[in-house]
Amino acid sequence: MLTVEKIGGTSMSQFQDVLNNIIKGNRKGDALYNRIFVVSAYNNVTNWLLEHKKTGEPGIYHKFLQGEDFSSALDDFCKRLLLINDGFADIGLDLKEARDFIRFRVDQAKTILYSLSKVLASGYVNQTDIYLAAREILSSIGEAHSAWNSTNILNNNGINARFVDLCGFNDSEPLTIDQRIHKEFKDIDFSKILCIATGYTKGTEGIMRAFDRGYSEVTFSKIAVDVKADEAVIHKEYHLSSADPKIVGVENSVPVGHTNYIIADQLADIGMEAIHPKAAKPLELAGINIRIKNTFEPEHPGTVISRDYISPEPRVEIVSGSRKVVAIEVHDPMMVGEPGFDGHIMQYFQKHGVSYILKSTNANSITMVVWDNPKSVELIKVLTDVFYQVTARPVAIVCAMGTNIAMPGFLYRATKALYEKGINIESFAQSLMQVNMQFVINREHYEEAVIALNKELCHHKAS
Numbered sequence: 001m002l003t004v005e006k007i008g009g010t011s012m013s014q015f016q017d018v019l020n021n022i023i024k025g026n027r028k029g030d031a032l033y034n035r036i037f038v039v040s041a042y043n044n045v046t047n048w049l050l051e052h053k054k055t056g057e058p059g060i061y062h063k064f065l066q067g068e069d070f071s072s073a074l075d076d077f078c079k080r081l082l083l084i085n086d087g088f089a090d091i092g093l094d095l096k097e098a099r100d101f102i103r104f105r106v107d108q109a110k111t112i113l114y115s116l117s118k119v120l121a122s123g124y125v126n127q128t129d130i131y132l133a134a135r136e137i138l139s140s141i142g143e144a145h146s147a148w149n150s151t152n153i154l155n156n157n158g159i160n161a162r163f164v165d166l167c168g169f170n171d172s173e174p175l176t177i178d179q180r181i182h183k184e185f186k187d188i189d190f191s192k193i194l195c196i197a198t199g200y201t202k203g204t205e206g207i208m209r210a211f212d213r214g215y216s217e218v219t220f221s222k223i224a225v226d227v228k229a230d231e232a233v234i235h236k237e238y239h240l241s242s243a244d245p246k247i248v249g250v251e252n253s254v255p256v257g258h259t260n261y262i263i264a265d266q267l268a269d270i271g272m273e274a275i276h277p278k279a280a281k282p283l284e285l286a287g288i289n290i291r292i293k294n295t296f297e298p299e300h301p302g303t304v305i306s307r308d309y310i311s312p313e314p315r316v317e318i319v320s321g322s323r324k325v326v327a328i329e330v331h332d333p334m335m336v337g338e339p340g341f342d343g344h345i346m347q348y349f350q351k352h353g354v355s356y357i358l359k360s361t362n363a364n365s366i367t368m369v370v371w372d373n374p375k376s377v378e379l380i381k382v383l384t385d386v387f388y389q390v391t392a393r394p395v396a397i398v399c400a401m402g403t404n405i406a407m408p409g410f411l412y413r414a415t416k417a418l419y420e421k422g423i424n425i426e427s428f429a430q431s432l433m434q435v436n437m438q439f440v441i442n443r444e445h446y447e448e449a450v451i452a453l454n455k456e457l458c459h460h461k462a463s
Contacts, residue, residue, distance in 0.1 A: 006232075010043050021295060036190065036227065036229075039143065039198070040143065041142025041146050046213070047059060049061065102148070109137050140200040154194065166198045179203075198219070199220070210278065230288075234293070239292070239302065241318075242316075243450055243451075254458070258304050271322055274292055313404070314405060316401065317458070319450055326392055329392075331364060333364055333388065334388070367427050405437070413457060
């Protein structure tokens with residue numbers, strides 16, 4: 001059985017556990033092989049290179065954009081990577097070889113970025129393309145660092161491992177992402193070699209142009225499809241659970257066990273990605289199941305996401321949501337019976353690059369829930385100038401999702417659970433497919449709503 005397995009940055013930073021729980025485990029001899037590991041950069045490394053994913057704090061990429069001294073910043077960054085390396089010496093990392101590799105790779109990046117800055121200064125090229133190229137070059141350093149280190153550690157632990165460098169630093173071939181992946185993997189005997197691949201892949205189309213920070217999952221997905229993997233495994237520092245353990249408590253949160261790609265899409269839509277939706281589609285179309293496992297509970301089978309799974313018994317599988325959303329309501333007396341009125345509104349959403357999570361309508365108003373960010377702030381200003389009455393207020397959205405909830409009772413139980421906690425439903429949506437009940441509530445009630453819905457709907461054993 002050939003598996004392609006992705007390891008996230010938080011898990012990679014605790015590589016001793018990855019080595020013991022995932023790569024070695026109870027495996028010996030040939031059982032160690034027939035696996036390809038796709039690794040992310042160590043925790044925070046990509047934040048230092050680009051910008052902090054959550055806070056937006058600028059990294060080295062910002063210095064390049066501003067024409068500042070990115071070379072010295074990369075030198076300081078390299079020192080931080082060498083400190084990370086020190087933490088792996090006791091599990092087999094050759095510190096001298098590791099130092100030589102990452103210093104050379106950072107120097108390569110500096111040379112290319114310097115050339116790009118000169119081309120940019122000439123004024124003859126499209127700025128956006130140069131900026132994207134710089135972003136690609138910087139982001140690749142983190143994955144090359146962690147993948148090289150991991151391969152070195154495994155080889156020094158008696159495992160025949162190969163570093164599969166998809167970053168393309170040492171060639172100028174104009175390959176697409178798919179072509180590069182196919183070229184690098186086509187002649188490998190997976191039964192004898194354990195592959196450690198970079199989560200970043202260089203391609204003519206630019207992996208960050210379409211996927212930005214979700215690129216490692218796209219690499220993972222494309223590798224699985226190319227090698228015709230039997231299963232794609234994602235190792236995280238937590239289970240895919242019925243609700244966030246930090247909110248409901250570990251004792252009240254159970255691993256989901258089984259769900260399908262439709263539910264994975266619902267999760268991605270509210271920012272709780274089991275896997276990036278653009279990475280999930282190729283796997284779904286190829287009929288490859290995804291298994292999400294907890295790095296620190298290696299014996300647990302985790303949760304399987306498959307194409308055709310429907311829970312044999314009616315159940316809500318996951319309660320999730322977000323406090324970082326805004327409800328925008330457009331009200332206009334002229335909306336009644338006017339074909340295409342919402343299409344007119346959507347033109348402004350498209351122009352400003354804003355996608356809605358929920359839409360609810362009545363005769364003369366349309367409510368849409370969007371992410372609370374600078375794009376939505378600008379959109380609200382424009383809508384206010386154009387339409388009769390626009391109201392916007394910060395809210396939370398909480399969702400109850402399941403592959404088998406299309407029957408009487410679930411909506412009643414959900415609304416009753418919220419009512420009993422004194423939580424008013426400001427807006428609501430559910431499609432005919434009936435896999436996701438979406439409730440818009442006041443922000444201050446978010447955690448309480450998640451606890452109430454999890455307690456009422458999700459106290460089941462994972463099947």
